[in-house]
Amino acid sequence: MANAVALIADPKTGKTHKREVSPENLGSLAGRKIGEELDGIFFNLPGYRLKLTGGTSVDGFAMRSDLQLSGKKRILKTYTRGKAGKDGKRKRITVRGAIVGTDISQLNLKIVQYGPNPLEGEEAKVSN
Numbered sequence: 001m002a003n004a005v006a007l008i009a010d011p012k013t014g015k016t017h018k019r020e021v022s023p024e025n026l027g028s029l030a031g032r033k034i035g036e037e038l039d040g041i042f043f044n045l046p047g048y049r050l051k052l053t054g055g056t057s058v059d060g061f062a063m064r065s066d067l068q069l070s071g072k073k074r075i076l077k078t079y080t081r082g083k084a085g086k087d088g089k090r091k092r093i094t095v096r097g098a099i100v101g102t103d104i105s106q107l108n109l110k111i112v113q114y115g116p117n118p119l120e121g122e123e124a125k126v127s128n
Contacts, residue, residue: 004026005105008045037112049112052107056105057105070097071097071101074093075093
C-alpha cells in the first residue's frame with residue numbers, strides 16, 4: 001500500500017504544507033471522524049494539534065462530513081440554486097463517509113494549536 005498524503009493548512013500564513021503519512025500512522029488514524037482534533041505526532045509535528053477537515057479515497061471520491069460511515073455510498077444530490085438550468089434536478093453521486101479508513105489517499109487538516117518548532121523549516125521536499 002502506498003503512503004497517504006496529508007495537506008496541512010496554516011491559518012496564520014495562508015500556506016498549505018504537504019506531508020507523507022506512513023501506512024502505520026494511517027492505520028492508527030482509522031476510525032477518526034471529520035471535525036476531530038488529532039495530535040501532530042502522526043505527521044512528525046510534535047506539539048501541534050490538527051483538525052481533520054476532509055480527505056479523498058484511493059478511488060478519488062471525496063469525504064462527506066454528514067455521512068457517518070467508513071466506506072463509499074451512492075447518494076441522491078438535489079440541486080436547488082447556484083447553476084442556471086439545474087434548479088430542481090437530482091443526480092446520484094458516489095461519496096465517501098466521514099470516518100477515516102485505510103483506503104484514504106489524502107487527508108486535509110488545519111492547524112489548531114502550534115508547536116514549539118516552526119512548520120516552515122520542517123517542510124517535506126516534493127519532487128516533480
